[in-house]
Amino acid sequence: MSARHNTGMDDSTELDRERALVLLRNMLLQRAVDTRGFQLNRQGKIAIAMGSEGHEAVQAGTGMAFERGRDILYPYYRNTGLILACGFSLDDLFRSQFARKSDRTGGKSIINHVTAKDLGIASISSIIAAQCTHAAGAAYALKLRRESGRAVFCQFGEGATSEGEWHEAMNFAAVSALPIVFICENNRWAISTPQSKQMANPDVAARAAGYGMASTIVDGFDPFAVYAAVRVARDRAASGGGPTLVEAKCYRFLSHTTDDDDRTYRTREEVDAQRELDPVPRFERRLVDAALASADEIAALRADVTATVNATTDRIEAEAAPDPAELYDGVYADGHEAWR
Numbered sequence: 001m002s003a004r005h006n007t008g009m010d011d012s013t014e015l016d017r018e019r020a021l022v023l024l025r026n027m028l029l030q031r032a033v034d035t036r037g038f039q040l041n042r043q044g045k046i047a048i049a050m051g052s053e054g055h056e057a058v059q060a061g062t063g064m065a066f067e068r069g070r071d072i073l074y075p076y077y078r079n080t081g082l083i084l085a086c087g088f089s090l091d092d093l094f095r096s097q098f099a100r101k102s103d104r105t106g107g108k109s110i111i112n113h114v115t116a117k118d119l120g121i122a123s124i125s126s127i128i129a130a131q132c133t134h135a136a137g138a139a140y141a142l143k144l145r146r147e148s149g150r151a152v153f154c155q156f157g158e159g160a161t162s163e164g165e166w167h168e169a170m171n172f173a174a175v176s177a178l179p180i181v182f183i184c185e186n187n188r189w190a191i192s193t194p195q196s197k198q199m200a201n202p203d204v205a206a207r208a209a210g211y212g213m214a215s216t217i218v219d220g221f222d223p224f225a226v227y228a229a230v231r232v233a234r235d236r237a238a239s240g241g242g243p244t245l246v247e248a249k250c251y252r253f254l255s256h257t258t259d260d261d262d263r264t265y266r267t268r269e270e271v272d273a274q275r276e277l278d279p280v281p282r283f284e285r286r287l288v289d290a291a292l293a294s295a296d297e298i299a300a301l302r303a304d305v306t307a308t309v310n311a312t313t314d315r316i317e318a319e320a321a322p323d324p325a326e327l328y329d330g331v332y333a334d335g336h337e338a339w340r
Contacts, residue, residue: 076160
């Protein structure tokens with residue numbers, strides 16, 4: 001099937017006030033957490049931060065389509081907003097960033113590599129695209145168990161589509177008609193490599209045709225358009241209709257991580273031009289224009305999100321660090337002497 005553009009909503013859905021405010025709050029929360037992460041890194045309090053400014057609409061929209069208690073998420077390292085939208089607590093997010101003893105992994109995982117089995121959020125590998133084959137395996141298990149009404153969400157950037165594991169996962173999912181949605185957050189840059197240096201076709205979604213898989217392209221700066229597209233793909237997968245590749249075109253406004261300097265490979269003019277499409281103020285204007293929220297309500301929501309992030313940061317930072325004696329606990333099945 002060829003890629004098709006999806007820039008709006010399906011006929012059965014409309015952007016109502018309740019969902020609009022949920023989307024906006026998630027977008028504001030993602031940006032506030034990102035900003036705090038960069039601040040904490042510069043203060044020497046966390047080792048690294050990975051920004052996702054420009055991805056807010058993709059992740060809020062995808063999170064709204066995710067069915068808690070039923071679906072399974074295989075995120076990637078730039079999915080701060082998505083895991084929050086899928087139910088991961090802000091407390092646990094900062095415990096991961098600060099590597100506190102109370103963290104779900106005991107402070108052992110690198111930042112943004114969270115796990116929450118009870119929430120359907122799977123552990124991921126730092127190897128680019130490794131989560132794609134893992135996600136395909138989870139979807140295969142759902143099919144073998146005949147667990148209808150459930151779907152797997154697999155997130156990645158366009159850089160992952162240059163890896164063999166991505167192609168293997170796509171092919172296996174298509175051949176096996178698995179209940180999985182592959183969601184590409186195409187931010188145009190794989191660290192310092194532009195998309196044009198990775199593929200001749202400007203659309204990642206076009207690759208789905210080679211596998212006989214459905215695909216769609218959506219405006220990644222529009223959270224409700226993302227929600228509508230992902231929801232259709234999710235329901236298709238959960239009802240036995242097979243996998244879909246959703247490409248959400250967005251942009252990475254910040255450096256790859258706090259260890260990267262994007263000024264060495266792209267111009268400020270390019271970034272400034274993309275900033276005109278910033279999904280957060282763009283969505284705020286849309287809500288005001290549609291009379292779904294007033295400017296005062298949006299300002300109050302911003303203030304509440306800021307206060308929440310500030311209070312959570314202070315509270316979690318004060319929690320205890322892990323005991324060095326527990327460094328190897330839970331790493332090996334039989335003690336910690338791996339050489340035995």
